[in-house]
Amino acid sequence: MSSSSSAISTQQQFFMVSFLFVSIAAVAFAAAAASSSFELLTLREFGLMLIGAVLSSIVTIIIITLSSASSSSSLSLSKYNNIDHSSAAAAATGCNKVTPSEDDVKQQQQQQQQQQQDKNCGGGGNDDERENENDKNIIRSVKELREIMPAGGNGSNLNDSKKVINYLDDQMIQFISKSPLIQFATVDSKTGKPSVSPKGDQPGFVTVVVKKDDDDDGIIKGTSLIIPDRPGNRMILGLQNILNGNKNVSITFEIPGMCTTLRCGGINARISQDTTLLQNHTARNCTPKVVILIDIEYAFFHCAKAYMRSGIWDPTTWPSLSSTSSSTSSSSQQGGSNSEGECKEFKVGLGRYYAPKDSFLANVIDNDIIDHYKGVQDAINGEGKEVER
Numbered sequence: 001m002s003s004s005s006s007a008i009s010t011q012q013q014f015f016m017v018s019f020l021f022v023s024i025a026a027v028a029f030a031a032a033a034a035s036s037s038f039e040l041l042t043l044r045e046f047g048l049m050l051i052g053a054v055l056s057s058i059v060t061i062i063i064i065t066l067s068s069a070s071s072s073s074s075l076s077l078s079k080y081n082n083i084d085h086s087s088a089a090a091a092a093t094g095c096n097k098v099t100p101s102e103d104d105v106k107q108q109q110q111q112q113q114q115q116q117q118d119k120n121c122g123g124g125g126n127d128d129e130r131e132n133e134n135d136k137n138i139i140r141s142v143k144e145l146r147e148i149m150p151a152g153g154n155g156s157n158l159n160d161s162k163k164v165i166n167y168l169d170d171q172m173i174q175f176i177s178k179s180p181l182i183q184f185a186t187v188d189s190k191t192g193k194p195s196v197s198p199k200g201d202q203p204g205f206v207t208v209v210v211k212k213d214d215d216d217d218g219i220i221k222g223t224s225l226i227i228p229d230r231p232g233n234r235m236i237l238g239l240q241n242i243l244n245g246n247k248n249v250s251i252t253f254e255i256p257g258m259c260t261t262l263r264c265g266g267i268n269a270r271i272s273q274d275t276t277l278l279q280n281h282t283a284r285n286c287t288p289k290v291v292i293l294i295d296i297e298y299a300f301f302h303c304a305k306a307y308m309r310s311g312i313w314d315p316t317t318w319p320s321l322s323s324t325s326s327s328t329s330s331s332s333q334q335g336g337s338n339s340e341g342e343c344k345e346f347k348v349g350l351g352r353y354y355a356p357k358d359s360f361l362a363n364v365i366d367n368d369i370i371d372h373y374k375g376v377q378d379a380i381n382g383e384g385k386e387v388e389r
Contacts, residue, residue: 164300168222177204179253186238189246195237228281228288231388259304266294285385
C-alpha cells in the first residue's frame with residue numbers, strides 16, 4: 001500500500017509540472033509572437049490565449065488536489081479493512097471471548113506460579129500487599145528501636161556512655177601495642193558508601209601519640225594515632241575517602257585469642273608524607289609511602305560476645321587446611337601468618353575476575369598471586385624484602 005501511494009504522488013507531481021510548463025510556454029510564445037514584426041497574433045488572440053493558460057493551470061491544480069484526497073481516503077479505508085475485527089465480530093454475535101496470545105498465556109502462568117510460591121513461603125497477596133506488610137515491619141526511628149531494645153547500663157550512645165572516653169588511656173595504649181590487626185572504616189562523602197579495610201603487621205605497628213595531662217594528675221593520654229599504609233591492592237579506597245572530604249574514621253583493634261576488641265574513632269584524618277614518620281614505620285626493608293594521622297575523638301572496649309559466639313579463636317572450629325599449608329604451619333605457630341593455607345571446603349580464586357573462570361589465564365593469575373604471597377611470607381620470616389605489586 002505504501003508503494004502504490006508513493007506512485008500516485010509521483011504521477012501527480014509529473015502531470016502538475018507538465019501542465020504548468022506547457023501553459024507557461026504557450027504564454028511565452030504568444031507574447032513573443034505578439035511583440036514580433038510578423039504580428040502573427042492580434043492583441044485579442046493573445047489575451048484569450050493567456051486566459052486559457054491561466055484557467056488550465058487552475059483546473060490542473062484542482063484535479064490534483066481532488067486526486068490526492070481520494071488517494072488518502074482509499075489508503076485509510078484499506079488500513080481499516082486490514083484491521084482484525086474479531087473482537088467486533090464477537091461483540092456483534094454476543095461473544096466477548098478473545099483468544100489470548102502465546103505470550104499472554106506464558107505471562108499468566110508465571111504470575112500464577114509466583115503467587116503459588118509466595119503462598120507456600122507464607123507471603124500471599126499481591127505485590128502492593130506484600131510491600132505494605134513489609135513496611136509495617138520496618139523500624140524508622142530511634143524511638144521505635146528503643147521500645148524493643150531499651151538502653152542498659154552502658155548508656156544509649158557515645159555521648160552518654162560511661163565507658164566511652166575521648167582519649168586512649170593506659171589500658172587502651174597497651175592493647176594497641178599488642179594488636180597486629182585493625183579494621184579501618186571510612187565513608188565516601190560523594191556517594192555515601194562506607195568502606196572497611198583490614199590493615200595488619202607485627203603487633204604494635206600502629207603508633208600512639210601520647211601526652212601527659214598535668215591538669216589531670218599527670219595522666220598519660222593517647223591523643224592521636226599514626227597508621228602506616230602497607231602495600232596492598234592499591235585501590236586505596238580509605239585514603240581516597242579521606243581526601244574526598246569525609247575525614248571521620250573508625251577503627252577496631254584485635255588481638256588473636258582475645259574476644260574483647262578496642263573501638264575508637266577519630267576526626268580530622270589526614271595523610272602525611274613526613275620523611276621521619278615514614279622511616280620510623282619501615283618494616284621488612286619496606287618504607288611506607290604515606291602514613292595516616294588521626295585525632296582521637298572517642299574510644300571504648302567492645303564486649304566479647306560476638307567473638308565468643310563465633311568461636312573464631314578456637315582452633316577446633318577452624319576449617320581443615322589443605323596440604324599446601326604444611327610448609328608454613330611452623331611459621332604460623334611462631335607468630336607468622338599462614339598465608340598459603342586454604343580451606344579444603346573453600347578456596348578463593350581471584351583470576352576469575354580478570355579472565356574467564358577456570359581458563360588458562362585465570363589459573364596463571366591465581367598462581368602468580370600465590371607466588372607473590374610466598375614472597376611476602378619470606379619477607380615476614382626475615383628471608384627477603386617485601387616488594388610492592
